[in-house]
Amino acid sequence: MTDPYVAYREALSLRGLRVTPQRLMILHVIDEGNGHLTAEQIGDRIRAKFPAIHQGTIYRTLELLREAGLVSETHLGDRSAVYELMGNHPHHHLVCDRCGSITEVGDTLLDPLRAALLTEFGFRARTEHFAIFGLCAQCAQQRNSASGIE
Amino acid sequence: MTDPYVAYREALSLRGLRVTPQRLMILHVIDEGNGHLTAEQIGDRIRAKFPAIHQGTIYRTLELLREAGLVSETHLGDRSAVYELMGNHPHHHLVCDRCGSITEVGDTLLDPLRAALLTEFGFRARTEHFAIFGLCAQCAQQRNSASGIE
DNA sequence: TTTTATGCAAAAGCTTTGCACGCCC
């Protein structure tokens, strides 16, 4: 098992970005979070071990990594954005309005939509990480039974 | 041409909500905006005519209308949400990452996705107003020609 | 050595909240 930080070092250097411990840690935590962590959560996780790291640095670094194409940013509704390493397997999130549960789904699901947008509107959808809101199976069932098939 | 406010009065009363001039104006402006206005923009438009109406009232009223099911809330990336009257013809927004342009598209485009989510995951997607990010036709073309088919 | 990133703190935006007055029912 090689040091995963080696890959992060290389990714930063290749883009002419400086390699700092803060950036390496942030990349590591983003990867661990698998696209589920907000900027604040990323900061909290890092500060649990290294309290000196300031939240301002997190925000600046996330913007940098996003512009460099290393990290994607997805807005999960009323909550803040969540971050994810690009190049990880593409997936999407079904967010339940009621219970807040998040379900991961594969990327092929969006193929028909992408194709339609491109042919009909020439629009190249950036769908490496999509958030879809609604009711999960459990909550939909509960709502039906609670009100006697409303 | 009947007074559109009559419909708003009725909609509020039917749900046991009080009818106030502020709420009527907010509903009217939301309808005019056709799902493109943020809370602040709604406030600005109203204050252009009636400066006394406070932004706090806008926020409180939008939350009320959303909970009452009269208005839908869509998060268009960066930050603020945009608001739209429910029951208006469903449509969605293609938001260009580069130029910020917003293209309206019909609702049937999402039918295959909705069906797949329901059969595969039992997830009832709430897709009355969807935001899809990417590159519009113009910007995609510009990018290709600029870098010689990158 | 030069350039750039970080820590720190203050500021900036957006949204929420408490209170007293006024309007809707």
Add this chain to the structure above:
DNA sequence: GGGCGTGCAAAGCTTTTGCATAAAA
């Protein structure tokens, strides 16, 4: 008249920004 909504202002929260120091190249 009773209760709810609004105006007002202050507080809260997330994110951004300026500056001096520290670290990377």
